[in-house]
Amino acid sequence: MSDEIGLLCEPYLLLPDETGVEVAWVTDRRPRASRLVFAPWELADRLEQLSPDELLDASIGGELPAAVWVQAASTRLSAMAEDRESVLPARLVDLRLALESGETSGVTVPREVWRIAARATGLEPGRAYAYRVASSGVASDVARLSAAPPAGAPMLRLLLTSDHQLGATVPATMKQAIAATGRFDAVLYAGDFVNVPDRASEWFDDARGSAFFPSMRGILPNTPMLSVVGNHEVQGTREAGATLAESFESALPLAVSPDGLSLSNYEMLFPSPSGSRFFAITFGGVRIIALSAARVWRSERAEEHPEDRVASSRYQESRDVLDDPLAQRYGSHIIDDLSAGSPQYNWLRRELRSPEFAEARLRIVVMHESPHSIGVNAMPHFAHPVRLEERDATGQVTGVRYDYPSSENILLRDVAPLLEAARVELVIGGHSHLWSRFTSPAGVHYLETSHAGSTHGAFEGGGGRHRARPPRLWNAHDALAQGDPGGLTPIVPNIRPRLGPEDQPLPYIADPELSVFSVLTVSADAGAKVSSYVVDSRTPDAPAQLFDAFPLG
Incomplete structure (x- = not known):
């Protein structure tokens, strides 16, 4: 194994405010020393010429007098690992051999991953800075950073995306996003x-x-980047003999087991401005509210007869775990409660009444699961699983199933009314791997732009595909086969909609050959607008096509 430090990723920017921004990067060893160096943008060429050793040298001020250097802190991401299902690059010889030889104590191998971070402070508003990072002999290329834009910034461009999940077309789509609109502000x-x-x-x-x-x-x-948690940021308890994918599917509610689930890798890579999984910040005069609206993923299996249930799912427990509370899975349980009276709900109510919210030029909400969707993951309803125990004549539990009543859909019953009453302009969601949008009677726009290279399909109603529903033993009448659980009609793209089999314009994009991204533009002169673009994987070098645009406010 080489002793050389390697950069596992280019640096990335987080936690912007009026005078600074955090710079983070990741290495494959613990570096002896790490440093962030930044200088006014006009010195970018001179900064690029410095070697890694010069960037780490105490006398860098002599090489580049206008440069500022900041010592960086390192933290190991101790949960990072690989297993036999990992698709590793050829250079990771030792890891590949360990997994292939069976010499490991199970099916997973810990992988050394270190997050390094430093904060650039004292930045002048509206001024661009060049920066590089260095860790023990390796350094990044020159990149650009700046403080958060002021409230009166003449132009903002925000990229809206999600659910990348190793999509094969994502790299080309992100390149096309840059080519279509230029540099993004967030x-x-x-x-x-x-x-x-x-x-x-x-x-x-x-x-x-x-x-x-x-x-x-x-x-x-x-x-x-400003992000919210999704279900794929949640890992379950790592058990001996289980693959990483198997432990991902075994997350338990914290009320059942204090270590039943973990978001440690996500939370260390992308720390929250508030220290919580829900927060709000003002960026360029735009109030951005980030909610934790996700639940653990479970399969759709549903066997009507308890003796036939050989696997736990969102709808049932396996017949083999009824006597073992820690082996049960408790349905698709919600990670952070949003129901009325919960800490997140009460925080949201305060935020929507805050001066920062009232004085913003634009108010938007980002959440993984949205109140409105025609995707497959709109079902079951976003409700706490209702546990129903089936018993025999002696009172012995013979089966457990879970229902998700529509009357207890937290996003529709509790969250959406708050957003509607506060006149939020835009709600951005993900999760179902498609593009669709809605406008409520109160004028709130709901956008899902999560089709980044894979899709689970669309179920808009009036024909076409149907969502799978559990047998009648469950509250199957509550499980919508088609349409939006909130009753809104999806809007047909207004520039270049895709066409269905009878040449009818479709109110969605859910095609495995296509990828989508959206851009929120906020202009002091022209107001705010959301533009959505599609990229065809069959012609990846062709420019992204604008297919929908709508104004906000």
């Missing part, structure tokens, strides 16, 4: 970065070429 990411959050290669170097950070290398070094 990325709003609505959750689901990878498939298995503890599998390091999915973040950094999956051999198929679409790991998260490499796919975003043209954007993240120059653009701060």
Whole structure:
């Protein structure tokens, strides 16, 4: 094994404010020393010429007098690992041999991953700075950073995307996003970065070429990201003999087991401005509210007869775990409660009444699961699972199933009324891997722009595909086969809609050959507008096509 430090990703920007921004990067060893160096943008060429050793030298002020250097702190992401399902690059010889030889104590191998971070402070508003990072003999290329734009910034461009999850077309789509609109001021990411959050290669170097950070290398070094948690950021308890994917599917409610689930890798890579999984910040005069609206993923299996249930799912427990509370899965349980009276709900009520919200030029909400969707994941309803125990004549539990009543849909019953009453202009969601949008009677726009290279289909009603529903023993009448659970009609794109089999314009994009991204533009002169673009994987070099645009406010 080489002793050389390697950069697992280019630096990326986080936590912008009026005078600074955090710069983070990731290495494959613990560096002896790490440093962020930044200088006014006009010195970018001179900064590029410095070697890694010169960047770390105490006398860098003599080489570049206008430069500022900041010592960086390092933290190990101890949950990062690989397993036999990892698709590793050829250079990781030792890891590949360990997994292939069976010499490991199970089916997973820990992988050394270190997050390094430093904060650039004292930045002048509206001024661009060149920067590089260095860690023990390696350094990044020059990139650009700046403080958060002021409230009166003449132009903002925010990239809206989510659910990348190793999509093969994501790298080309992100390149097309840059080509279509130029440099972004921020990325709003609505959750689901990878498939298995503890599998390091999915973040950094999956051999198929679409790991998260490499796919975003043209954007993240120059653009701060604001993100929310999705279900694929949640890992379950790692048990001996289980693959990383199996432990991903075994997450338990914290009320059942204090270590039943973990978001440690996500929370260390993308720390929240508030220290919580829900927060609000003002960026360029735009109030951005980030909610934690996700639940653990479970399969759709539903066997009517308890004796036939050989696997736990969102609808049932396996017949083999009824006597073992820690082996049960408790349905698709919600990660952070949003129901009326919960801490997140009460925080949201306060935020919507705050001066920062009232004085913003635009008010938007980002959440993984949205109140309105025609995607497959709109079902079951976003409700706490209702546990129903089936018993025999002696009172012995013979089966457990879970219902999700429509009357208890938290997003529709509790959250959406708050957003509607507060006149939020835009709600951005993800999760179902498609593009669709709605406008409520109160004028709130709901956009899902999560089709980044894979899709689970669309179920808009009036014919076409139907969602799978559990047998009648469940509250199957509550499980919508088609349409939006909130009753809104999806809007047909107003520039270039896709056409159905009878040449009818479709109110969605859900085609595995296509990828979508959206851009929120906020202009002091022209107001705010959301533009959505499509990229065809069959012609990846062709420019992205604008297919929908609508104003806000």
